[in-house]
Amino acid sequence: MEARAAQQTQRPKERYYYGVGRRKTSVARVRLYPGSGRFVINNRPAEEYFGGRELYRVMIAEPLRLTNLLDQFEVRARVVGGGLSGQAGAVRHGIARALLRFNEELKPVLRRAGLLTRDPRVKERKKPGLKRARKAPQYTKR
Known part of the structure; x- marks a missing residue:
């Protein structure tokens, strides 16, 4: 128990910028540290976390790319x-919000790109009498 407390006290108090991002049912808590441009998601590099899906890696880097800050921050995110x-x-939304804490003047650029708006689209609930949210059973005349 004491070893764990000692380990936490040894960690340097780095300054970071914080943002919470949401999308569908995902919530990302994002911290931007001054650094080299690494992306760490749930304690794994983004390349490993998203596998071979280049689209997701490009997607999460978009706010930093638009603001020309890609090589100035290390991104650490916890996503559930x-x-x-x-x-x-969710990570993209969180990074955009964290960038606002870093510099409020980035707001017009991020707003124009639609990165600050929480995407409200979620799965629609299933309705009674239907097979899915909108799909009805096949109609039979006789």
């Missing part, structure tokens, strides 16, 4: 809920 697509969207 949803699938990979929703998680990538």
Whole structure:
């Protein structure tokens, strides 16, 4: 128990910028540290976390690329809920919000790109009498 407390006290108090991003049922807590441009998601490099899906890696880097800050921050994110697509969207949203804490003047650029708006699209609930949210059983006349 004491070893764990000692380990936490040894960690340097780095300054970071914080943002929470959401998409579908995913929630990402993002921290931006001054650094080299690495992306760490749930304690794994983004390349490993998203596998071979280049689209998601490009997607999460978009806010930093648009603001020309790609090589100035190290991104560390904790993501829960949803699938990979929703998680990538949540991380992107969280990075954009964290960038606002870093510099409020980036807001017009991020707003124009639609990165600050929480995407409200979620799965629609199943309705009674239907097979899915909108799919009705086949109609038979006789």
